[in-house]
Structure formats: structure tokens, C-alpha cells
Amino acid sequence: MADQPQPTAPFDLRHDPWGRLMFTDAAGEQHVDVEPIRAFPLTEPRRWISICNAAGREITAIDDLATLPEALQKTLTTELDRREFLPAVQRILNITLDAEPTEWTVETDRGPTKFLLDGADSVRRVGKHRCLISDMQGVRYIVNDVEKLDAHSRRLLEHYF
16 A cells, blocks of 8 residues: 655745744745734634735635645644634633623633623624633633533623623
8 A cells, every 4th residue: 555645835834044934935936924824713723724924915825734745734733823822711710790891710721811801792602612702902712612611601601692
């Protein structure tokens, strides 16, 4: 049984000596200090990745990471993970519901934290059992499965649905 051939990439992506991400297209044109950005980070994390130049303009779009060689997939995944800070809420300890902004005390996969929420529109569903919480500082938190939260956490979260 022969090994499956690795897909080839129409571009190269690597770090320069200063640690900046560098994109080289098929024609050999280089772009320094590029950034990969997920178009749909929560629903399709391995699909629709844009590579943007330092000015924020898209250079190329990747339909599916699986179409790229493994080394390139790894570079992109590492860069995307570094760029996206999305703590997962595992437990909601308290929400001050008496006035806005509300203060949330939660346990995340990155440790305990407190944050402020502007209002109910800062909590939204992204799928049947997932929700995204955006605090007043712009930090986003994900609840991967509302159904798996403890009863106290679910009760507190119900105020927002």
C-alpha cells in the first residue's frame, strides 16, 4: 500500500528572522507581516481562512486547511491559535443582575476571571448548544455546550436567552 501523496500549496508561509510571518505566492512575490484570519472561527474552524497583508487586505483565501500540506497546516493552526484568545466558560459562579453593566464571575479553561457585560445582546447563541459572550473590553468567551454546564450556571445563563 503506497503512501498518499501530500497536497501541494500554491504559496509558502514561514517566519522571517525577526519572527514576522511571511507569505510568498506562486509567482515568488513576498508579503511580510501577514496575518491569518478565520472567517467563521466558531462554526468552521478549519475552513475559510484569509491571509491578510500588514494593511489588512486579503492576499488569498483558503477554502479548507485539509487541502494544504501538513507543515503548512501546522504553521497556520499555530498562528491562528496565537491570534485568537477564546477562553471556554466551564462554570458561571455569579452574575450581578441588579444593574447594568453586569459583573460575571466565571471559571474558564484558563482559570477564574471576572468581567463586565453591557447587556443581553452581549450573549448570543452560535449553534444549538453553544453561545458566545463578549465582555465590555472586547474579550470573547465561548460556552461550548450549555447543556453540559452545571444547573446553577445554566440558570444564570437563561436570563440571557
